[in-house]
Amino acid sequence: MAVKIVIGLDGTDTGERALAFARNLASQVEACELICAYVVEWSPFTFQTAEENAERHKRREEEIKVANERVVAPAVASLEAAGFKATGVVQHGDVAETLNRISNEHGGSQIIVGRVSNDGFTKRIFGSSTQNLVMHADVPVTVVG
Amino acid sequence: MKRITTLCTAAAVSLTAHAASAQETMGIDEKVNQVFSDATGPFVSFIFAPFPGTEFPWIVMWLVVAATLFSIYFGFVQFRFFGHAIGLVKGDYSDPKDAGEVSHFQALATALSGTVGLGNIAGVAVAVGIGGPGATFWMILAGLLGMASKFTECTLGVKYRNEYPDGTVSGGPMYYMSKGFKELGLPGGKVLAVLFSIFCILGALGGGNMFQANQAHAQISGIFGAYPGWITGIVFAAVVFAVIVGGIKSIANVTEKVVPFMGILYVGSALIILIVNADMIGWAFGQIFQGAFTGLGVAGGMVGALIQGFKRAAFSNEAGVGSAAIAHSAVRTKEPITEGFVSLLEPLIDTVIICTMTALVIVISQQLIIDQATGNYMLNEAGTAIATVDGNTGVALTSAAFASSISWFPYVLAIAVVLFAFSTMISWSYYGLKAWTYLFGEGKVTELIFKIIFCIFVVIGAAASLGPVIDFSDAAIFAMAVVNILALYFLMKLVRQELNSYAARLKSGEIKKFEH
Numbered sequence: 001m002a003v004k005i006v007i008g009l010d011g012t013d014t015g016e017r018a019l020a021f022a023r024n025l026a027s028q029v030e031a032c033e034l035i036c037a038y039v040v041e042w043s044p045f046t047f048q049t050a051e052e053n054a055e056r057h058k059r060r061e062e063e064i065k066v067a068n069e070r071v072v073a074p075a076v077a078s079l080e081a082a083g084f085k086a087t088g089v090v091q092h093g094d095v096a097e098t099l100n101r102i103s104n105e106h107g108g109s110q111i112i113v114g115r116v117s118n119d120g121f122t123k124r125i126f127g128s129s130t131q132n133l134v135m136h137a138d139v140p141v142t143v144v145g
Numbered sequence: 146m147k148r149i150t151t152l153c154t155a156a157a158v159s160l161t162a163h164a165a166s167a168q169e170t171m172g173i174d175e176k177v178n179q180v181f182s183d184a185t186g187p188f189v190s191f192i193f194a195p196f197p198g199t200e201f202p203w204i205v206m207w208l209v210v211a212a213t214l215f216s217i218y219f220g221f222v223q224f225r226f227f228g229h230a231i232g233l234v235k236g237d238y239s240d241p242k243d244a245g246e247v248s249h250f251q252a253l254a255t256a257l258s259g260t261v262g263l264g265n266i267a268g269v270a271v272a273v274g275i276g277g278p279g280a281t282f283w284m285i286l287a288g289l290l291g292m293a294s295k296f297t298e299c300t301l302g303v304k305y306r307n308e309y310p311d312g313t314v315s316g317g318p319m320y321y322m323s324k325g326f327k328e329l330g331l332p333g334g335k336v337l338a339v340l341f342s343i344f345c346i347l348g349a350l351g352g353g354n355m356f357q358a359n360q361a362h363a364q365i366s367g368i369f370g371a372y373p374g375w376i377t378g379i380v381f382a383a384v385v386f387a388v389i390v391g392g393i394k395s396i397a398n399v400t401e402k403v404v405p406f407m408g409i410l411y412v413g414s415a416l417i418i419l420i421v422n423a424d425m426i427g428w429a430f431g432q433i434f435q436g437a438f439t440g441l442g443v444a445g446g447m448v449g450a451l452i453q454g455f456k457r458a459a460f461s462n463e464a465g466v467g468s469a470a471i472a473h474s475a476v477r478t479k480e481p482i483t484e485g486f487v488s489l490l491e492p493l494i495d496t497v498i499i500c501t502m503t504a505l506v507i508v509i510s511q512q513l514i515i516d517q518a519t520g521n522y523m524l525n526e527a528g529t530a531i532a533t534v535d536g537n538t539g540v541a542l543t544s545a546a547f548a549s550s551i552s553w554f555p556y557v558l559a560i561a562v563v564l565f566a567f568s569t570m571i572s573w574s575y576y577g578l579k580a581w582t583y584l585f586g587e588g589k590v591t592e593l594i595f596k597i598i599f600c601i602f603v604v605i606g607a608a609a610s611l612g613p614v615i616d617f618s619d620a621a622i623f624a625m626a627v628v629n630i631l632a633l634y635f636l637m638k639l640v641r642q643e644l645n646s647y648a649a650r651l652k653s654g655e656i657k658k659f660e661h
Binding site for chain 2: 091
C-alpha cells in the first residue's frame with residue numbers, strides 16, 4: 001500500500017521548499033503518492049454585500065482555477081515528470097482545518113507545509129495556520145523552514 | 146418608466162439648482178414637492194389609508210394577517226424549526242466541499258444589514274412614545290408572526306432564481322412570480338412581477354436611499370451644526386458610487402464589518418443599561434403587559450398601543466415586502482427551504498430582540514412621564530403622544546434614554562445611524578438593481594444607468610426635505626408588499642411541499658449534520 005503525503009502549497013517560496021522536501025522524502029519511500037493541496041483562506045462568517053454574494057460562485061470558480069493553474073498543476077506536473085504519482089486538490093476554508101481534512105480523506109500519513117513568516121496582529125492572537133495545523137492535525141506534520 | 150423619467154428630471158434639476166444658489170434650490174424643492182404631491186398624493190393616501198372609523202392603516206393589517214395565515218399554514222414553522230435554523234447558520238449542515246460559496250450566515254447578515262437601521266432606533270421611540278410600553282408587546286407578537294412571512298418569500302426566492310452561465314445569480318419576488326405562476330398554470334404572474342419591479346425600484350430610490358441619506362444628514366448636522374445637505378449628499382453619493390459602480394470592495398468590506406459591530410455595540414449597551422437597572426426589568430415588563438391590554442392612558446387606549454406596535458414591526462423587519470427574498474437568493478443551496486429557515490431569524494433579531502431592547506431602555510429610563518396619582522402615562526399638550534422629560538420624540542428620545550445611563554452614548558448612536566443608513570443604501574441599491582435588470586435586461590450599460598440614477602438620488606435625499614417624495618417612496622415599499630403577499634398566497638402550497646419533503650428527510654436522517 002502506497003504511503004500518502006499531503007503537501008500544503010501556498011504559491012510562495014516556502015511552499016516550494018515544502019514541495020522539494022516532500023519530493024526528496026518520497027524518493028526514499030518505495031511506494032509513495034503525493035497530494036498537492038492548496039487551501040484558499042475563507043470563512044463562512046464574514047460579512048459581504050448582496051452584490052458580492054450574487055457573484056460569489058463565479059469568484060469561487062475563478063479562485064480555484066487560478067490556484068490550480070498557477071500553483072497546483074505545475075507542482076503536480078513537476079512531480080509526475082520526476083516519476084512520482086501525484087494528484088492536486090484546491091479547496092476553500094480554514095487552512096489548518098482543511099489541510100487536515102484533505103489528509104484524512106485521502107488517508108494521508110503525514111502533512112508537509114512551509115513555515116509561514118508573516119508576523120501580524122492576527123497571528124499574535126490566533127496563531128498562524130502552521131501553528132494551528134501542528135497543534136490540531138491528526139497525523140504528523142513536518143514544517144519546512 | 147414615465148415616473149422614473151420624472152424622478153430623473155427632478156434629480157437633474159435639483160442638482161443644477163444647488164450649484165447655482167441655495168435660494169434657488171428652495172424654489173426648486175418647493176416645485177418638486179408640488180409636482181410630487183399632486184401626482185402621487187392619491188397613491189400615498191390609498192396605501193396608508195386607515196380602515197373607516199379607525200386610525201389603523203389597512204396595509205399594516207394586510208401584512209399582519211398574511212403573517213398570521215402563513216404561521217398557521219406552515220404549522221408555526223418559526224418555532225418548530227427554530228433550532229434547525231440556528232444549526233444551519235452555524236454551518237452544521239454545510240458540506241465542507243461547498244466551502245467558498247455564500248454561507249447561510251453571510252446571506253442572513255447581508256439581509257439584516259438592509260433592515261436593521263433607523264427603524265430600530267427612531268421608529269421604536271415613535272411607537273413607544275405614542276402607543277406606550279404596551280406597543281412593545283404587539284410589536285413582539287407581530288415580529289414573531291412575521292418570521293413565517295420571511296420564511297415563505299425567501300424559500301421561493303431561492304427556488305425560482307435565475308442562474309446565469311457565468312455563475313452569477315438573480316432572484317427575488319419578480320422571478321418567483323413569473324416562474325412560479327407559470328409552473329402552476331396560473332395567469333398574471335408576469336404582470337405581478339412587472340408591478341413588483343416598478344414598486345421595488347421606486348422603493349429603493351426612496352425609502353432605501355433618499356430617506357436614509359436625509360436622516361444621515363440630520364444626524365451629522367446635529368453633531369457638527371447645520372450646513373447644506375448637498376455636501377453630505379455628494380460625499381455619500383461619492384462613497385456609494387465608489388462601492389456600487391467603482392467596485393471598491395474595501396469600502397463595502399469596512400462598512401459590512403463595522404455595521405454588525407455597531408449593531409452589537411448597540412445591543413450590548415442596551416444590555417448593560419438593563420443589567421444596571423435589573424431591579425426595574427420586572428416592572429418594565431409589567432408596564433408592557435399592562436399597557437398592551439389597557440393602554441395605560443395612551444391616546445387610543447389598547448387599540449392605540451396595538452396599532453403602534455404592529456405598525457413598527459411591519460415597517461421595521463420588512464417581512465412580506467419581498468426585499469429579503471432578493472438578498473437570500475444568492476445562496477447556492479441544494480435545498481431552497483434551508484434559506485427560508487435561516488431568513489425566519491431576521492424578524493426575530495430585528496424586531497423581537499433589537500426593537501425590544503430599545504423599547505425596554507426607553508421604559509426603564511423613565512423618559513415617559515407617569516402620573517403618580519393614577520399610574521397612567523401623561524399625554525402631551527396636543528394629547529397625541531406621551532409627554533417626555535425633555536419633550537423628546539423619535540431618535541432624540543432613544544438618545545436621551547441611553548444618555549441617562551451612558552452620557553456619551555448619543556455620539557455612538559449618531560455614528561451608528563449614519564453607518565446603518567449607508568449599509569441600508571448599499572443593500573437597497575442591489576434590490577433596486579435586480580428589479581431594474583428584470584425589467585430592462587441584464588447588461589453592463591443597463592446596470593450602470595440604474596447605479597448612476599441611484600447615486601443622484603443620494604444627493605437629492607440629503608439635500609432636500611422632500612416630504613411628498615419620501616411619502617411616495619415609503620408607499621412604494623409597502624406597495625411591494627401588496628403585490629408580493631398576493632403572489633405568496635398563490636405560491637405557498639409549493640413551499641409546503643418543500644417543507645413536508647424536507648421535514649420527512651430530516652426526520653429519517655437522510656439530511657444530517659456534517660463533521661467539521
